[in-house]
Amino acid sequence: MKIAVIGATGTEGMGIVRDLLSKWSSGVSEVLAIGRNLKRLEDLKHTIGDERLKIAVADATDKPKLVELLKGVQACVNAAQYYVNLHVMEACLEAGAPYLDLGGMYYTTLEQKKLHDKFVRRGIPAILGMGSAPGTTNILAKYAADQLDVAEIIRIYDAIKFVGPESQIFIPPYSIRTLLEEFSLESVQFINGESVKLPPRSGKEVVEFPPPFGKVECQHTLHSETATLPYTLKAKGVKEVTWRLGLPDEVRRVAESLVAVGFGVISKVKLKDIIIDPVEVLENLIRQNIEEHQEIVKKVSEETKSYEIIRVIAIGEKDGGEATCTVDLIKEPQKEYEGFPDPMTAMPASIGAQMLARGGIPPGVWAPEECIDPKKYFEEMKKRKFKITVAISKVI
Secondary structure (H helix, E strand, O other), rough: EEEEEOOOOOOOHHHHHHHOOOOOOOOOOEEEEEEOOHHHHHHHHHOOOOOOOEEOOOOOOOOHHHHHHHHOOEEEEOOOOOOHHHHHHHHHHHHHHOOOOOOOOOOHHHHHOOOOOHHHHOEEEEEEEOOOOHHHHHHHHHHHHHHHEEEEEEEEEEEEEEEEEOOOOOOOOOOHHHHHHHHHHEEEEEEEOOOEEOOOOOOOEEEEEEOOOEEEEEEEOOOOHHHHHHOOOOHOOOOOOEEEEEEOOHHHHHHHHHHOOOOOOOEEEEEEEEEEEEHHHHHHHHHHHHHOOOHHHHHHHHHOOEEEEEEEEEEEEEEOEEEEEEEEEEEEHHHOOOOOOOOHHHHHHHHHHHHHOOOOOOOOOHHHHHHOOOOHHHHHHOOOOEEEEEEEEEOO
């Protein structure tokens, strides 16, 4: 199988490339890493040291170049920022390449779903939002709902916990651009059978998770789960789908401060005679700061452990009585995760890409819950050392 990864030198892209070439994956004959920066691509190739890894320089909006590169691949993973999702999908349509991305921040996901018939006519499959959240969240929601006869309420939580000394160097848990958008945009939740816009960071709820998480404050942010689950689970009687994010205090403080000074969703800024994207400057500043303080970063990574939990609660009826199904998927620190900036997102994308490449997904544009068998997905995640627990409680 030949699989292409666009945005291969980004936080998620590097992890996806690693997983595709790892001991957990089989049948991958070539991974084509595509990015805008040749030096970073060369560094990635040198670091991974696998002859199956090839590199190519291209911008995600350069359709002719992408079409040329994507012809003959069995799957294309778009790990670039969601702004280019539609561009890459069009290139995949022309190249005949199955498509997968990490999410569309709700509104872009809705636009992407409109391409379903086009993909069906071309006989090409596409999976939208196949990372941790969206992605794993959607699959857990489908599984939880299926354990009940009726699932009226779906509540989704994602919490991250750092155990150890706080880092002097800020290292975003995922794309800083996405993080800032989550903290500055209105969210869309599905409540009482309709989509409702809510203020940024509203709906705060303290959730009790198992150790070492404990009590975590979670809040609404803009996400793609609520764009698809209300419709894909309609037959289960769903009336509410909500999403909440719980971040470590040190990450939340930085994000709130950056939004407060203007690094949220803003237009480009004119600096003397130059037009700049302030968030792009911030991205590069953060990357440079991390590179220049590798000793501190290495020490912190050795002393501070990162945990993450995705929890989905489905509330409804089973066997004539009230019932609740709770599914937890937990990432604990593992030696095998070294070199993965964010295994919780990268590994699901790799798994989905391999399912695409093996021909297991029908033509069309699908949310993860529409096309991925939860049990097969759980098997792949367990191979990668993730813990999954399911609890069903009934009141007869």
